[in-house]
Each structure stands twice: as structure tokens, then as C-alpha cells.
Amino acid sequence: MEWAEVRKPEPAAPEDEYLLDDDPSYGYEFPPELTEEEVAALRDGDVPPLRPVLPLEDEPSSATGRYLFPTERFRGEWRRHWARPLARYLATLALAVAGVIAVDRYVPGRYLTAARAGVPVLGGLIGLHVLFAWWAGRFVLTQKRVLLVGGLLRRRVSMAPLFRLTDLRFEQSTLGRVFNYGDFVLEGMGFLSRIRRVYTLPNPNELYLRIVEEMYEPEAVEARLRETI
Numbered sequence: 001m002e003w004a005e006v007r008k009p010e011p012a013a014p015e016d017e018y019l020l021d022d023d024p025s026y027g028y029e030f031p032p033e034l035t036e037e038e039v040a041a042l043r044d045g046d047v048p049p050l051r052p053v054l055p056l057e058d059e060p061s062s063a064t065g066r067y068l069f070p071t072e073r074f075r076g077e078w079r080r081h082w083a084r085p086l087a088r089y090l091a092t093l094a095l096a097v098a099g100v101i102a103v104d105r106y107v108p109g110r111y112l113t114a115a116r117a118g119v120p121v122l123g124g125l126i127g128l129h130v131l132f133a134w135w136a137g138r139f140v141l142t143q144k145r146v147l148l149v150g151g152l153l154r155r156r157v158s159m160a161p162l163f164r165l166t167d168l169r170f171e172q173s174t175l176g177r178v179f180n181y182g183d184f185v186l187e188g189m190g191f192l193s194r195i196r197r198v199y200t201l202p203n204p205n206e207l208y209l210r211i212v213e214e215m216y217e218p219e220a221v222e223a224r225l226r227e228t229i
Helices: 036-044 083-106 109-136 174-179 204-216 218-228
Strands: 074-078 138-142 145-150 156-161 167-171 181-187 197-202
Touching: 074 204, 083 109, 083 174, 083 197, 109 145, 138 204, 167 204, 174 181, 181 204, 197 204, 204 218
Parallel strands: none
Antiparallel strands: 074 138, 138 145, 145 156, 167 181, 181 197
């Protein structure tokens, strides 16, 4: 009896099986297949981005453009958060209530009517000044410096070069975390510098990343600008 007759036959390979070495895609990792629902979710923007980025503005407003050099690259400007005028409105209201109490107690009777009318008029003028001053104020960022523009009847412009900043941090109170605002502290400036501490700026997380990126990775900003063109 020959050996070929008693040897156990080897199982035949399926017709669709082939050698992996002959396959050009061997070792290639195919991308995962997505369902139509997953593709629709990605298209609709349901997946949050890895980092929220504030959009780059094209041109400064007329209120701040006059303080920039022609060769300076504008990176954005922001008003203070609405919590700043709200806090001043509450303080004005408290003063108005105290004023009415003081008028009733100390003003003579013949001047009482005029004094009572003067308190709300004065409070309204203060409220309008607070509103317009908040609207006109700006925090400005360029590739070289940050500016704080404020004041309505008396304009004030403060500036800090980015190369002088030794540290930058923002602080958020409980209300700041709820309503998304914070205070920025710029180390490296003088103790009495007006721009050393900037209060109630909106979107502090994104704004902090924007300033730090401008300080240490300006090429990333330029690359993002080229992508949007």
C-alpha cells in the first residue's frame, strides 16, 4: 500500500481564499465604516470641536482702528460682558433708593417735590452714561500688543506689549462660570497700570487661548487665516 493512499487528505481551501502575500492591501488598515446616521450627525455638527476657537475679525471698528498702526495685524476686539453694566445698574439703583430716603428725611418741605423728581433724573443720566460707556469700551488684540479703550466723555487708551507679559491668567467667580465671563490678570506690567487687570471679559477660555497663541505660536494664527481666505 502506498503512502498517498493512507495519508489523510488536506482540507481544500475555499474558492474565495487567496494568499495574503499576494494581496496588495495586506497590512493596510481600512477606515471604519460609518452608518448613514453617523454621517448625518457629523454633517449637522452634533460632534463638538476639539477646541472652540473665536473667529478672527477682518477689520477693527472705527472706535479702535484709529489707535492701530498701519502695519499692525488686527486680531480682534471685544466688549466687556453684559454683567459689568448690570452690576453698575444695581449700584445706581441702590444709590437712588438711598437718595430718596435721604431726600424725605433731610430736604425741607418746600423743596421736597423737586428733590424727589431730581433723584430719578440723575439716576437715569448715570444709567445712560454706564450703557454708552460699556458700548464704546473695547479690549483689542493685535500681533504685538493688547489695548484697553474706554471712556465716553473722557477717552482713555491703555496698552501692553505682548513681549513684556511674563504671565497671563484669568480668574472666574461662580457667577463668571455660570454666565461665561472672567477677569484677566497681565503680569509684567506696573502695579498701578490700568491694563494690569481687565474685568468681565466674555468667553475667557477661548480668549485666553487666543492671546497665548498670539504670544507663542503666531504661525498657527497665520495658518488659520490662510485657511479662511
